[in-house]
Amino acid sequence: MHVRPVRKYKKPKYPTRMEVEKYPKLLMENLPPKWKYKTEIAGIVGFLLAVNCRTDYSILGSDIASDAPAIVAPIFENGDGYGSTGCVVINPPVFLSEEEAIAVINNLLKVKGFHLSENNIPMENITVYHNKLCAYQNPERTEIPGENRPLEVDAYDSNKKLAIEFVSKTDSDKFQKKERDCNYWISAYSYNIKGAAEELSRRVKEDGKGVYFGTFYDPVADVDNYDPNDWYHDYSEEKREKSKQILKEQVQDFVKWLKAQGVI
Numbered sequence: 001m002h003v004r005p006v007r008k009y010k011k012p013k014y015p016t017r018m019e020v021e022k023y024p025k026l027l028m029e030n031l032p033p034k035w036k037y038k039t040e041i042a043g044i045v046g047f048l049l050a051v052n053c054r055t056d057y058s059i060l061g062s063d064i065a066s067d068a069p070a071i072v073a074p075i076f077e078n079g080d081g082y083g084s085t086g087c088v089v090i091n092p093p094v095f096l097s098e099e100e101a102i103a104v105i106n107n108l109l110k111v112k113g114f115h116l117s118e119n120n121i122p123m124e125n126i127t128v129y130h131n132k133l134c135a136y137q138n139p140e141r142t143e144i145p146g147e148n149r150p151l152e153v154d155a156y157d158s159n160k161k162l163a164i165e166f167v168s169k170t171d172s173d174k175f176q177k178k179e180r181d182c183n184y185w186i187s188a189y190s191y192n193i194k195g196a197a198e199e200l201s202r203r204v205k206e207d208g209k210g211v212y213f214g215t216f217y218d219p220v221a222d223v224d225n226y227d228p229n230d231w232y233h234d235y236s237e238e239k240r241e242k243s244k245q246i247l248k249e250q251v252q253d254f255v256k257w258l259k260a261q262g263v264i
Contacts, residue, residue, distance in 0.1 A: 064161055066125060070208030071261075072215075075201055076253035079219020079246040081194025083169075094239040095169040095191075096218045096247070102154050102166060104244050105216060108251045112264055114162055116155035123163060125210040126151040128203040130174050134182035143182040151204070161210065167197040167217040175200040193217045214254050219246035 064071065083093030106116050132146035155164040173180060175196040197217035204213050221242035223235050258264045 064210060064212065066210040068210060070126065070204055070211050070213050072201055072205040072208065072213045073254055073257050075194070075198050075215060075217070076250045076257075077194070078249040078253065079194070079217070079221055079243070081197065081217045081220055082190070082192055083220040084190040093220050093222075094236050094243065095220060096240065096243050098154055098166055098168050098170075100240075100244070101168065101216065101218065101247060102164075104247050105164060105166065105251050106155060108248060108255070109164075112255060112258075114157050114160060116157050116162070116164060120152040120154060121156040121163075122150045122152045123156070123208075123211065124150050126153070126163065126204055126208040126213075128175075128200065128207055131176060131179045132182070133173055134180050141182055146179060151208075161212060163211045163213050165200060165213070165215050167193055167200060167215065169193060169218060171200075172196040175203070191220075193220060216247060216250050216254070219243045219250075221246055 083095065085092065102116075109116060127148050128151050129148050130146055133144040135142040135144065151165070153163045153165050156162070167175065169191050172191045172193045173196075176192065177195060177199050194217050197215050201213075201215045204215075221239055223238045223242060255264070
């Protein structure tokens with residue numbers, strides 16, 4: 001058996017979805033005769049056709065109940081999301097700020113009809129565990145205990161109940177799978193930002209309610225033309241722009257996921 005691409009489709013003998021959309025009464029007028037006399041069946045069919053034949057396919061807005069489990073998108077793995085700082089780093093990473101990232105995300109989602117706020121919004125219906133945090137101020141060390149508390153998302157569309165969180169370098173400690181040991185301080189530190197995003201997504205899936213949730217992360221991109229012998233060239237701007245481009249790819253994959261789910 002040889003697998004070959006289908007190059008030509010025969011026109012189906014049944015009404016296509018496009019034809020039903022143009023003439024919604026088509027199916028109702030062609031119900032089996034016995035169904036027409038069953039008012040319950042006819043009523044159910046009419047309701048289902050009204051739902052499925054509407055021209056606006058968005059299931060956002062008020063379609064998700066406030067106490068329903070959150071619908072969480074997967075992590076779209078574009079970029080390593082990993083970087084190390086401290087000591088003498090020959091090729092230091094460049095991290096995106098939350099403001100830069102949200103601007104990128106917002107611009108791409110705006111054309112799809114979303115209107116996201118750009119402020120941290122406390123979500124009372126998304127309570128997740130925040131890891132303990134360590135603060136070092138010589139000679140004292142301060143440990144902020146971990147606890148379950150509402151998540152403050154980076155952007156939120158209140159009409160369509162879409163919450164967005166961009167996991168940045170500063171967020172990575174809050175959502176890592178493993179909490180830091182505050183008894184030790186070292187000058188070099190690594191940031192597994194993608195891992196923190198995965199952990200946050202898991203926690204929201206377990207405990208979040210009443211929202212559609214998308215998680216993005218800082219790709220921490222490197223450049224292909226890096227020359228370790230070139231001490232005078234600053235690669236920061238190239239890395240920043242490449243990270244923004246990879247973040248756009250995350251958002252584009254998120255949009256594809258929304259379409260595959262029938263959300264947009």
